[in-house]
Amino acid sequence: MDPFDTMSPRKVLERVSTLLGCSQTTNEVAKYLDSHNELKHLREQFLLPKVAELPPCK
Secondary structure (H helix, E strand, O other): OOOOOOOOHHHHHHHHHHHHOOOOOOHHHHHHHHHOOOOHHHHHHOOOOOHHHOOOOO
16 A cells, blocks of 8 residues: 555655655656656556647747
8 A cells, every 4th residue: 555645745745855855846756756656657658748849839
């Protein structure tokens, strides 16, 4: 069982940033959350364009 399952997203960010000893907005927190994401394999099934790849708009 994931220890973060019963926590709110805010509490998860607080806990992870404390665990890593950094701010909640750092790449380290994002990488940690990505590495522990049970649904990360689903990303391969979706096209998520980056802003630079989007066509220009008027």
